[in-house]
Amino acid sequence: MPKMKTISGAKKRFALTGTGKVKRKHAFHSHILTKKSNKRKRGLVKTGLIDVSNEKQVLAMLRK
Template sequence: MPKMKTSRAAAKRFKLTGTGKLKRNKAYRRHILTKKTTKNKRNLRKAAMMDASNVKQMKKILPYL
């Protein structure tokens, strides 16, 4: 059997934590920041965990992560 291919786009966006969960960055922090509150921007800095409903699909496109 040939090797499975990793989705390179997904591999650049997600990291695996020590416990095996998927870590992701939050959206809406690239531009148009003037109308967003300081509190909102501060909370967008922190990384978030991938939702449990999406983990099965992500493991399929990231077989070696």
């Protein structure tokens, strides 16, 4: 049987922390920024963690 491949889109979008949690970036920070407040844009810069309910699927895409 061939090797299982990592999904390329997932490895570009997610990263693992040292404790095994999955980091993600926020959406809505690439364009149409003039109508968004500075506070909102500042919050979108920071990384977040994916929800526990999605962790199994994301780790399967990363094949970890």
